Amino acid sequence: MSLGEHFREFRRRALVAVLAIIAGAFLGWMLFDPIKWNLFGQRIDNQGIFNWLKEPLTQVASTRRHPEDVNLNFGGKxxxxxxxxxxxxxxxxxLIVSSPVWLWQIWGFLAPGLTKREKRISRLFLAAAVPLFVAGCWVATLVLPNAVRFLIxxxxxxxxxxxxxxxxxxxxTRFILVFGIAFLLPVFLVGLNAVGVLPAHVMIKGWRVAVLLIFVFAAVMSPSPDAWSMLALALPMVALFYLAVGIGAILDKRRGKKRPEWLDVSDGDASAL
Structure with a gap:
């Protein structure tokens, strides 16, 4: 492609990603307030996204002598x-609902410059990234009530x-997004290992530094100062780090079987070749 064609390709894929986010935002707008649905004769009551996000604050208010003393103020701005x-x-x-679409558009823009093997790796990247991101957001919803209870x-x-x-x-929302992004750690580590940049023995050799950096990241990125929120973010990241090391070791072993022995000989030694 020429430079102009690359820009037009980028514009097209960026437009698709933006439209997907807008479509997801429209869904979020419709589900903001409680909605009652009749689906196949079954009544489904949706409490609304706003009430769901406010639930931790509502739980804290219910434990106080005067529940009305803890609430949200809409007149601040x-x-x-x-x-x-x-x-x-x-x-x-x-942004959350459309994540498979805009991740795919990013991959589609980069794919023409990748080899077959790199394309296969990038597809696995997308297949693992979305479930891990959702899992991180789900863990955040479990930790969030404790964080709000501690702060309020x-x-x-x-x-x-x-x-x-x-x-x-x-x-x-930032609390939930931070957990979702943090759970993408093994995807990036395995991706770097798959392209030969970060071998498993290097990752395991630096495990002390990695664990320290994970706890520092959890302490800085956790929006609440309580230790529970930090541990809830750091411990799964440590487990995912070791999972990435294990997967990287398997990939290194399979890669070593296909690698000619003479490539591993130093420049000053004679090889079998």
């Missing part, structure tokens, strides 16, 4: 605050705690 919160949640849903629980019983709605939604 004027009359546009409620609209901003709904738009922010819709775009967040769109220090409020005195005779005081009110009205959280700014926009700030709370930013905290919750």
């Amino acid at each position: 004027g009359v546009t605050s409620a609209f901003e919160i709904k738009l922010k949640i819709a775009l967040w849903v769109g 629980g220090v409020t005195p019983d005779d005081a009110v705690n009205y959280q700014d709605g926009s700030a709370y939604i930013t905290f919750v």
Whole structure:
């Protein structure tokens, strides 16, 4: 392709990715409030994405003497605050729901410059990245109530705690996204190993540094200061790191069987060839 053709290809794929995010955001906009569905004669009550994200705060409020003293305030940024919160949640849903599409578009743009083997590896990358990202988001939903309970629980019983709605939604959505992105660690490690950049023996040799960096990353990226949230993020990442090392060792072993012995001889020694 010429440079102009590359730009047109990039524009086309970027447009597809943006449209997918917008479509997902439309779904998030529709599911923002509670909806009652009748599906094949069965009634399904959807509590709404906003109520689902607010649930940890609602649980904390229910444990207090006056539950109404803990709630969200929508007036922090004027009359546009409620609209901003709904738009922010819709775009967040769109980004998560459309992740297979925009990941595929990124791969499709890079694929013409890859070899057959690299294309096969990149397909495996996509197949593993989406489930791991979703798993990380799911783990975040399990940890989130404890984080909110710790942060809000220090409020005195005779005081009110009205959280700014926009700030709370930013905290919750970022909390979930950080866990999802962190769970992509083994995908990148295995990918680097598959292309021959990061052998398994190098990863296992630096396991102390890797574990330390994981805990530092968890401490910095965890939006709440409690140790439980940090451990909930760091421990799965450590387990995924060792999983990546194991997969890398298997790939190295299979790669070694296909590699001619004379390639591993140093420059100063004579080879069998």
